Amino acid sequence: MQGNVLIAGLGLIGGSIALAIKRAHPEAWIIGYDVANEQLRLARSLGVIDEIASSLAEAAETADLIVLAAPVVQTEKLLCELESVPLKEHVIVTDVGSTKERIVAKARPLLEKGVAFIGGHPMAGSHKSGVAAARAHLFENAFYILTPTEHVSPETVSSLKRWLEGTKAHFVTLTPKEHDRIVGVISHFPHIIAASLVHQAQQYEREDELVSRLAAGGFRDITRIASSNPEMWRDIFIHNKEELLQLFDRWLAEMEKIRAYVAAGDSEQIYRYFQEAKQFRDGLPVRTKGAIPSFYDLYVDVPDYPGVISEITGYLAKERISITNIRIIETREDIYGVLRLSFQTEEDRQRAKRCIETHTNYETHVG
Numbered sequence: 025m026q027g028n029v030l031i032a033g034l035g036l037i038g039g040s041i042a043l044a045i046k047r048a049h050p051e052a053w054i055i056g057y058d059v060a061n062e063q064l065r066l067a068r069s070l071g072v073i074d075e076i077a078s079s080l081a082e083a084a085e086t087a088d089l090i091v092l093a094a095p096v097v098q099t100e101k102l103l104c105e106l107e108s109v110p111l112k113e114h115v116i117v118t119d120v121g122s123t124k125e126r127i128v129a130k131a132r133p134l135l136e137k138g139v140a141f142i143g144g145h146p147m148a149g150s151h152k153s154g155v156a157a158a159r160a161h162l163f164e165n166a167f168y169i170l171t172p173t174e175h176v177s178p179e180t181v182s183s184l185k186r187w188l189e190g191t192k193a194h195f196v197t198l199t200p201k202e203h204d205r206i207v208g209v210i211s212h213f214p215h216i217i218a219a220s221l222v223h224q225a226q227q228y229e230r231e232d233e234l235v236s237r238l239a240a241g242g243f244r245d246i247t248r249i250a251s252s253n254p255e256m257w258r259d260i261f262i263h264n265k266e267e268l269l270q271l272f273d274r275w276l277a278e279m280e281k282i283r284a285y286v287a288a289g290d291s292e293q294i295y296r297y298f299q300e301a302k303q304f305r306d307g308l309p310v311r312t313k314g315a316i317p318s319f320y321d322l323y324v325d326v327p328d329y330p331g332v333i334s335e336i337t338g339y340l341a342k343e344r345i346s347i348t349n350i351r352i353i354e355t356r357e358d359i360y361g362v363l364r365l366s367f368q369t370e371e372d373r374q375r376a377k378r379c380i381e382t383h384t385n386y387e388t389h390v391g
């Protein structure tokens with residue numbers, strides 16, 4: 025697609041969206057705006073943007089697509105600023121913020137003026153920030169939530185999806201409220217748990233400095249997201265307050281329940297608690313990442329020891345099952361990794377599944 029794209033907020037997500045748009049639409053002209061000049065200069069020198077905006081208003085006037093990619097409280101301010109800008113008649117405005125209700129509410133004056141605003145949230149990222157960490161493939165195979173209102177036509181939503189097709193994400197439509205409830209559970213609240221575990225370790229560290237030295241393994245993994253950008257997470261907690269307060273209450277009740285089992289030494293209930301959690305966790309779909317398409321992929325939970333790949337490829341070779349790609353895609357816990365094996369046909373995938381299940385006790389999943 026041709027046209028001017030303005031990205032306001034050129035960090036990890038804004039930069040990755042810019043790269044993904046350029047990948048699918050090399051003829052698009054990408055203009056960057058940010059309050060941080062060094063991010064803009066870096067974005068320009070890395071080729072993430074074609075031009076640095078002299079001001080938000082000036083760049084917005086010429087844009088066919090505007091992507092707001094600042095922390096969510098700043099996104100509200102940007103939406104207010106856009107209200108007084110004479111935008112192009114067919115411009116599409118979207119955002120990438122982790123919350124949706126407050127942002128979509130803030131976009132109402134624009135919507136009522138006939139500007140097509142569509143809330144968006146690519147459900148992938150990392151604990152890193154800044155444009156230097158931006159990647160075109162960041163959102164591949166991830167869900168990309170859109171929260172269009174009744175003001176916006178289905179054709180305009182399709183047009184936004186076409187602009188964003190280089191993300192290779194899967195678009196899902198939700199209401200802003202549904203979005204904030206679900207994302208509160210699976211993304212926002214886990215961040216507070218990770219941060220609270222780190223605070224707890226820090227307090228124990230004051231009593232015994234061995235704590236942080238011994239925290240090097242599993243503790244680092246389960247608290248990785250506590251290294252995320254504090255400004256971004258502060259804003260998310262300001263925005264999604266109501267859902268998060270409910271989650272705090274339910275979490276405290278959950279802790280009381282498991283605490284009581286532990287206090288009573290109730291081994292049956294403690295076992296069941298872990299077993300039910302394992303069952304649900306093991307049944308969660310695995311998300312694939314990276315540039316390789318996910319057709320006929322088989323995922324194998326494998327112990328993390330040298331030689332495990334040759335063990336598996338050996339069994340498959342004996343049965344003459346050809347693999348088109350093999351990759352460790354994720355280290356799940358301390359000792360397990362997920363191996364992704366790609367096949368050319370569904371038949372090969374099913375044969376491989378049976379073969380691995382016959383020769384090993386590793387768990388396999390098809391998606």
Ligand SMILES: NC(=O)C1=CN([C@@H]2O[C@H](COP(=O)(O)OP(=O)(O)OC[C@H]3O[C@@H](n4cnc5c(N)ncnc54)[C@H](O)[C@@H]3O)[C@@H](O)[C@H]2O)C=CC1
Binds near residue numbers: 098260
């Ligand atoms: N980091 C992640 O994994 C994900 C983040 N998000 C959302 O994406 C948005 C951006 O997050 P990141 O790219 O991770 O943050 P980041 O810190 O890498 O980049 C944010 C950029 O916005 C700029 N900025 C701040 N206020 C601004 C303003 N008023 N006008 C213009 N630019 C402004 C900052 O200078 C910075 O360059 C946030 O709303 C966040 O909730 C969504 C999905 C994943």
Ligand SMILES: O=C(O)C(=O)Cc1ccc(O)cc1
Binds near residue numbers: 122147211
């Ligand atoms: O680093 C991680 O695993 C994340 O959780 C990334 C992330 C952060 C914020 C979002 O709204 C969506 C994804």
